[in-house]
Amino acid sequence: METLEPILAQHPFLKGLDAKYLKLIVGCASNVVFQAGEFIFRTGENADHFYIVRQGKIVIETYSPIKGPITIHTRQQGEVLGWSWLVPPYKWRFDARALELTRAIALDGKCLRSKLEEDHDLGYELMKRFTLIIAERLEATRLQLLDIYGDNT
Amino acid sequence: MATTLEKIKEGLDRSQPWMPNLFRVERIRKETYDTFTFDLETSDGAGCAFQPGQFNMLYIYGVGEVPISISGDPKNSRTLVHTIRAVGTVTKNMRQLKRGDLVGVRGPFGRPWPVEDAKGHDVIIVAGGIGLAPLRPVIYHLLAHREQYGKIILHYGARTPDDILFRQELETWRARFDFDVQVTVDRSTGSWQGNVGVVTLLIPKATFDPLQTIAMVCGPEIMMRFTVLELLKRDLTEENIFLSGERNMKCGIGHCGHCQFGHLFVCNDGPVFRYSDTADLFKKREI
Numbered sequence: 001m002e003t004l005e006p007i008l009a010q011h012p013f014l015k016g017l018d019a020k021y022l023k024l025i026v027g028c029a030s031n032v033v034f035q036a037g038e039f040i041f042r043t044g045e046n047a048d049h050f051y052i053v054r055q056g057k058i059v060i061e062t063y064s065p066i067k068g069p070i071t072i073h074t075r076q077q078g079e080v081l082g083w084s085w086l087v088p089p090y091k092w093r094f095d096a097r098a099l100e101l102t103r104a105i106a107l108d109g110k111c112l113r114s115k116l117e118e119d120h121d122l123g124y125e126l127m128k129r130f131t132l133i134i135a136e137r138l139e140a141t142r143l144q145l146l147d148i149y150g151d152n153t
Numbered sequence: 154m155a156t157t158l159e160k161i162k163e164g165l166d167r168s169q170p171w172m173p174n175l176f177r178v179e180r181i182r183k184e185t186y187d188t189f190t191f192d193l194e195t196s197d198g199a200g201c202a203f204q205p206g207q208f209n210m211l212y213i214y215g216v217g218e219v220p221i222s223i224s225g226d227p228k229n230s231r232t233l234v235h236t237i238r239a240v241g242t243v244t245k246n247m248r249q250l251k252r253g254d255l256v257g258v259r260g261p262f263g264r265p266w267p268v269e270d271a272k273g274h275d276v277i278i279v280a281g282g283i284g285l286a287p288l289r290p291v292i293y294h295l296l297a298h299r300e301q302y303g304k305i306i307l308h309y310g311a312r313t314p315d316d317i318l319f320r321q322e323l324e325t326w327r328a329r330f331d332f333d334v335q336v337t338v339d340r341s342t343g344s345w346q347g348n349v350g351v352v353t354l355l356i357p358k359a360t361f362d363p364l365q366t367i368a369m370v371c372g373p374e375i376m377m378r379f380t381v382l383e384l385l386k387r388d389l390t391e392e393n394i395f396l397s398g399e400r401n402m403k404c405g406i407g408h409c410g411h412c413q414f415g416h417l418f419v420c421n422d423g424p425v426f427r428y429s430d431t432a433d434l435f436k437k438r439e440i
Contacts, residue, residue: 059349071341073350078358099346136354139379143351144339148373149282149312 004029004105011052013080013129021122024115028108034058034098040081041092047084048110053077056102060094073140074099080133085109170406173212173257174201176233178250184236184318188283189248190224193233193256200231201258204265205290206397206425210405211235212257213250217243220402220420222287223261227294233258236286236318262405263424266291266369267395274393275303275361279380281310281352281372285318287397287424288371292326299331303366306333306359310352310376313338314345333359352376356383363388369425371397378435381428391429398423398431 005026008014014022032051034040040051040058051058058075072094075081084092086109116123176193183189194200201209203223212218219241225234239248250256268291276295280288295305307326311317317336327334335355337348348355353376368389370380377396384394400412400419407421415434417423428435 057346057348071345071349073354074337074348076348076358140351140354143353143375143379146375147312147339148375149310149316149339 004031007054008052008105012078013052013133017125021125024122025107025112028111028115029105030108032104032106034102034104036098036100036102038098040096040098040102042095043092045092047082047090047092048108049106050080050082050085050109051104051106053079053081054103054105056104057099058102059097059099061097062094069095073137073144082109083130083134085113086127086130170259170262171404173210173218173259176256176258178252178254178256179232181250181252185316187240188236188238188316188318190234190236191247191250192225193235193258194231198231200229201233201261202230203227203233203261203290205268205294206266206287207261207263208287208402208405208424209233209235209258209260209262210402211243211247212259213243213246214255214257216246218257218259218403219243219247220262220405222397222424224286224289225293227290228297236283236289238283259405262402262420264422264426266397266425267367267427268294271295271367271369272301273303273365275306275366277306277308277356277359277361277366277368277384279308279352279356279368279370279372279384281376281380282312282316283318284370284372284376284397285309288369289319289322291369296326296329296332304333304361305331306361307335308352308355308359309334309336310355310372311336311338313340313342314347315342335359351379353379353383356380356387359387361387364390366393368394369397370394374399374435381435391432392427394428395425396428396431396435397425 003026009022053075055077058081060072061069063069176195178191179194180192205227208220208222210218211221221235221237224236237244237247239245278288295302326332337350337352341349366389368384370377381394398419400414402420403409403411405420407418412419
């Protein structure tokens with residue numbers, strides 16, 4: 001049976017990961033499809049997965065009763081979505097919704113969390129990789145906040 | 154003795170770079186709520202040849218003079234096209250101009266984008282906000298000589314969907330099979346279904362050969378700094394990254410010193426700089 005291993009092994013996020021760890025991660029992976037407009041997760045729900053986007057576009061948003069949905073950023077093919085599964089209390093802080101037909105690989109964070117606790121080498125390796133993503137998002141958010149195309153910069 | 158204005162009216166005299174030549178406003182287009190484009194022509198149709206990346210000093214009589222990059226097609230030297238954001242006294246006055254009004258033009262000045270050096274290379278163009286205007290002549294040039302270049306990629310970031318410049322043209326370019334155009338906005342509004350996030354986030358996803366790629370970057374200085382970091386992460390060399398600098402240009406010919414940038418004058422040594430020549434200057438807040 002064909003597994004997700006070759007796809008995950010080639011993805012930049014997991015590239016170079018020790019084969020035994022990759023196998024372990026593949027065991028927590030499944031293919032998922034979201035239709036345009038479908039919510040992938042909602043604020044406050046349990047954050048038990050993260051996603052590697054294979055195709056399509058996802059919007060990360062929050063909701064204001066006055067303004068309606070407010071887009072924070074978009075994620076698309078090749079990108080990793082979600083890191084709340086790593087941070088207690090493991091609840092989503094924002095909504096994620098498919099803007100178009102989206103295919104992704106879902107990784108079971110609940111299953112992974114226990115494996116990371118058991119094997120700290122794997123835990124450190126994944127933490128390093130997620131730190132890069134978190135740092136990139138933080139930098140991008142700071143730039144967004146600077147409003148660099150406004151009159152004052 | 155003839156007055157300056159009379160001398161100007163006598164016709165073009167390019168031997169005197171401090172003397173404005175008279176151009177007539179032929180057409181004005183509103184691009185966004187604060188940005189407009191106007192086409193300028195001389196009465197004799199002589200026009201003005203320029204290279205992508207060069208700028209002119211535009212003068213409204215009795216108001217003042219400002220440096221504005223040329224945003225038109227270098228193949229069409231008859232018409233000078235400038236895209237202007239109305240932010241200061243002169244540019245706000247320029248927005249009030251009508252067809253037939255006269256504008257003084259000195260130029261073109263400055264070092265252009267390296268379209269010759271880029272031949273045979275992939276080209277990634279990264280533009281932020283009004284920074285797309287000085288890069289549009291490059292795009293015209295690359296597409297007119299498409300067979301001479303490898304991949305051509307445009308990453309354009311704007312503040313909101315309403316701030317996107319040259320929207321129709323962007324859509325036309327995006328429809329081409331030989332031009333990878335990605336647009337993103339910092340803040341989404343209305344029914345926008347495109348990318349949301351800063352322009353630097355597009356760079357990790359682009360496919361190009363880093364050892365054979367020339368990058369041309371124009372936008373606010375902060376945006377350019379972070380863009381360079383992303384390009385270096387993708388293994389581009391500092392020698393292959395070009396930026397367009399902006400300072401308070403006055404004379405346009407490197408005499409007055411207003412646009413001094415370390416040991417360089419932006420009007421004369423720039424506005425397009427090779428990053429490897431200016432990396433230290435871009436990092437210094439005192440300059």
